[in-house]
Amino acid sequence: MREDLAQHLLAEASKLGASFAEVRFEDTTRELINYVNGRVVALGYTRSKGAGIRVLYEGALGFSSTGDLTREGLLSALKEAFRAAKSLAPGDRKFCPPELRSKVFRIDGVKNHPSSASLEEKLDLVKRAYSVAKEGGAASATARYGAHHGTVEVYTSDGVSVSVDRLVVGVSTSIVLREAGRVGDGFETFGASRGLEVFTGENSPESVAQRALSHARDSLRASRPPAGNLVVITRPDLTGVFAHESFGHLTEGDFVAAGTSPLTGRLGELIASEVVTIVDSGFDERGGYLLLADDEGVPTKRTVLVEKGVLKSYLQSRESSALLSMEPTGNGRAQSFEHEVIVRMRNTFFEAGDWGEEEIIEDTRRGLLLDKPAGGQVEEDGTFTFNARIGYVVEGGELKEPVKDVVLAGNILEMLKHVDAATEKVVISTSPFGGCGKMGQMVHVGDGGPTLRTMLLVGGEKK
Amino acid sequence: MSDLLSLASWGVKRALELGADEAEVFVSVSTSRDVSSEGVRLKATVSTSQAVQVRVAKGKRVASSLATSYSREVVEEVVARAVEMALKSEEDPHWSGLPDPQHPRHGWTGFDEGVATVDVEWLAGLAREIISEAKSDPRLTVSGVNVGAAYSRVALANSRGVSVEEKGTRFGLGVMLKSGEGTGGSWASSRSLFRDYYEVLDTAARQAIDSSKAVKLGETFKGAVLFRARPLAQLLANLLVPAVNAMNVLEGFSPLAGKLGEKVLGNLTLIDDGTMPGGLATSFFDGEGVARRGTVLVEKGVLKNYLHNTYTARRMGVESTGNAARGMGAIAVAPSNLILTGGGWTEGELEREAKVVADGHLLSVHTVNPVTGNFSVVVSNPYQVKGGDAVPVKPLAVSGNIYEVAALVKPARRVKTTYTNIYAPDTLIDGLTISG
Known part of the structure; x- marks a missing residue:
């Protein structure tokens, strides 16, 4: 000390x-x-x-x-x-x-x-x-x-x-x-x-x-996926990128204070389907990165961002919370001592639903089941992309041929409304090899969730 | 000899005393002054980064360690740690030693006294001016502004007699704007100081205002995309640069392995040149003290060379191309200034051939697959070309395989700086799937 x-x-x-x-x-x-x-x-x-x-x-x-x-x-x-x-x-x-x-x-x-x-x-x-x-x-x-x-x-x-x-x-x-x-x-x-x-x-x-x-x-044996607007089922690793990249960044208090997030001033609004509950937490027994206190010394909390479709809170540092007259949530983080504290996520994940993964597949007439993220990105206005390395075509309630290198794109506030199924099983992951990048800083995070079903634009091949 | 170089030399001596057969010590100090904003709210940072990085070999066992300060005690600790790890590590049968000393091949120094000495008050004034100018257009709101100046000094010594040092500066400014739901961003950077931000501001403003009027493409089709130089540079950096990296070639992660002398990239010419005056990545030496030089990687589509550091070069029986980069735990390979040479078309001609113009930047470009050449990227500020007009459309996905469509690539004549280490013309790529 x-x-x-x-x-x-x-x-x-x-x-x-x-x-x-x-x-x-x-x-x-x-x-x-x-x-x-x-x-x-x-x-x-x-x-x-x-x-x-x-x-x-x-x-x-x-x-x-x-x-x-x-x-x-x-x-x-x-x-x-x-x-x-x-x-x-x-x-x-x-x-x-x-x-x-x-x-x-x-x-x-x-x-x-x-x-x-x-x-x-x-x-x-x-x-x-x-x-x-x-x-x-x-x-x-x-x-x-x-x-x-x-x-x-x-x-x-x-x-x-x-x-x-x-x-x-x-x-x-x-x-x-x-x-x-x-x-x-x-x-x-x-x-x-x-x-x-x-x-x-x-x-x-x-x-x-x-x-x-x-x-x-x-x-x-995988081919390029079909292109166009499709039903997409995301496995937990990919759901996590979804929670983190497509949604989490928009709840960061610095973007809200600057007025650049499309979620500014919308607390209490129904912004997603009722299936959607999204949490950011410094800890969770199901896995992820353990952050007991942030880089401002604030103990981390379990912050419910969206509850049954309703926007509940933002992520805050001591500084962003003061600007917005809200409470700090333990999200002030820095890559290292050489970096200033900014608002960052911790473990960001969708909460469980009540489906089994098999049930979701059986219930899907035509779409893609996707796994293994290869990263993602979000723009200030909620336009996002995220990528899946591998997946399968779903047809008539069954898994068919594999597909690879799939890019998914959309706008979060449109897409969250289309989430209509989530599994009971939730997986939260982390890694020491990389993390989340923002303003030139990389910090370790966790993300995850259940297997989810929604509708998205798939950038694949015109058959 | 400077303080940094004498410390590096001392570290080499110390590593040999502790039992290393070969040793290399790299010491760096950089100071960066930045004024940035979230919205219009400014903050200022002044950071001094120090690092000492040690690579040692005991026989063919190699290890490296790094610390973020450079007192003699820290160097001692870092050297001891590297030697200890090397003793316990495993042999790399391909290891054949550190580089030998070389003379620099050019005389241009990327150092500007103005950047090295500019104070934070001046940067703050410039940032305020950019914000004020942006706000003078009522259609625009400022998401963020950044003005930064960085000055670094590096020194490197090894047990084969390499003893080099150099200094460099970099200055840059950028702006992110919104107009309604539309967004736009641009930046510029240079080795020396400048204060003309108008082109940066105008580019960001045009993108933001145009994208506020963007409509959904609403279809999926195959066609030609004209990539502006900046998004093209992103594609090159993530798709082609890993493929010409000799380390990836040796380890089976490049589709270009075994293809030297073959036509692999249509009619394109790609050159790496670490000696280019004014280049953002120009220096005398690479990350292990080998002289920077010019290397033709692809000439009229034919693969001529890979990018090498000393390790990969010796494994493949060629000379290093001076592309060693300092990474964690090992010396990596990275391009210096990468130049895609111009073709025979004007930008106007290519615009008329395009179905879509890719402007702004590419999202998720780090997810392209350099092992296969497949890519699927999202363009932030695209335009659909309709009856000779470019109509702004919402972000759309562009997919294909660079090697499959290589024969359909047409670079424009003018090679532009992209304010990264890549210099490229606007380039038309046909045969891509476009959906949005």
Whole structure:
């Protein structure tokens, strides 16, 4: 804990004339093993240690960061932040009062923490995944291990003193199959905010590789999908991208405060079908990324964004909530100490319905069942795209031939009205390899949900 | 010798003392000053990023580690960690050592004193001016503005005698606008300071106002799409750049493996040139100290070369093309300035041939499949060409396979900067499926 250093700095900020100051220390480690075609091609370890400083002066906000954690180094960064704030003064920025003043948030119950596990053990994970890929006939295969862990400490001039653990580990496998001039690829990843003991059973590297292999085999015989407006059934991994990309970003308080989100001023309105309930939470027992408090030291909450079709809340940082006269929700996050806090999601997912996946398929005359996202994106006006690596044509209530590389497009506020079925089973996933990008910052998130049915524009091939 | 280079050299010496057979230490410091807005509400950030990155080899076992500050204690820790990991890692049978020293092949420095020294107050003034100018048109609202200046210094030393350092600057500004439900955005960037933002503002305004009037295409058909240079650059970066990356070729992730000398891309010519004066990606050396140079990748459709770092080059028995990039855990391969050369048509001629003009940017472009060449992207600001007029339409999906339609690609004459590392003309691609 760097409380003494922080208090000295906060006192200096006050002497300069700052009405609010915050220092956020980070000491985290990122690990990566990249095992390609039976060889270690990347073995990396990154230590991020430094501080980010925010200063409010006459309603204007300045931020500065430094890797120099000496008293002089921090003081110099404080002066930079103060000067930056002063260059914009006066302004109308402010911060919501903190709900919690002082606490240490630890992730408990971790048996084999990546910081103490041996390199041999981590190498074993990727080698096991690779073996399954190789035995399955992979022409090329990559197995990866990744982890991110450490602590973030936040101190502010209005009394916040919080230390929070960060932890996520994961393995992934990507496979390319080649057969008779055709190419099929498959990708699978599993991540969790747990120790290495999590990689067993269906979460073992072997199971992860097996799933990637199965997708690659389907991909080998898959064709491009038909194009046009179609009924689309999304499996949980893809539903999650839907929740996160297509909807979640529009509820971010900074976009709402700026008036650029199409959800601005619409709390309480029916914006989706009654099947739709969407949640953003720092924790969920069904999986995902565990974030007990955000990068402003605010404890995370389970925030219900949409309940049975009705818009219930937005995601807030201390700053966006003050601008909107609402409560912070624990969504103020930064990629690292070098980045300023902005409003970000945590685990964003659709809640369960009461269908079984088989029932949804049987009930569908013509459409596509899609799985495995390859990312997505949303525009300010709610126009979104998201992509599925693999899927199947559904005809007469049955799964038919596989399709691949499917792009889906639409406008969220139109599309949510067409959701008419969701399964009871909900899956929430996360990964240490990537996350959500916004304003040049990447943070770890989780997403998921049930298998859902809706209607979307499919960018495929004109048959 | 600068402070950075002497620290890098010391790190190399220390790694050898700790038992490494070969060692490389890269040290960087960059300062960026940014003023950005959410809506019209500004904020200012001044960030100093430091990094020390170490790569060591013990026999054929290689590891790397990185830290975000560069005191001597940190270098010691990072070097020790890398050596420890290398000792415990596995052999890479293809490893054949770090690069040897080289002289730079050009003399142009991408450094501007103005960018390095500009203060945050000036950036704030420019951001305010852009907002004020945008607001003077009552049809427009400002979603965001960004003005930023960055200055970086890097130094690299290795145990084979590489000892290089350089500095660079980059300045940029961008604006995102709305007009009703329509959106538009544009940006510009340069190695030196500029303050003329009018073209950026006009482009964003035109896109926003046009897309506010956009109608749904409402059909699916096959046809020719004229990609403006910026969306085309996005497609090239995600679809073709991975395919000419020698690492992907070696590991079986490129459809261009084994096709040197074959006609693979219609009549296109693609060049990587890290020495181009004024280029946003121009430097003396790549990420492992190899001199930047010009490399013809594809000439009139025929595959001539891949992009290499020292590792991939030695594995394939050729010379590095000076395209090493520093990634996490390993040295990767990345293009420098990538140039798609111009063809024989004017933009007007190509517009008349097009069914759709793809303007703005591509959404979900990172999801294209470089292994197969399949792509399905959504165009943010498209126009339908009807009876000679370009009518704005809602975002639409464009799909195809770049290798299947390569013979139907027609680049315009004028090669434009896209304010990324890619320089390309507006380009017509026929045979694509368009739906919206």
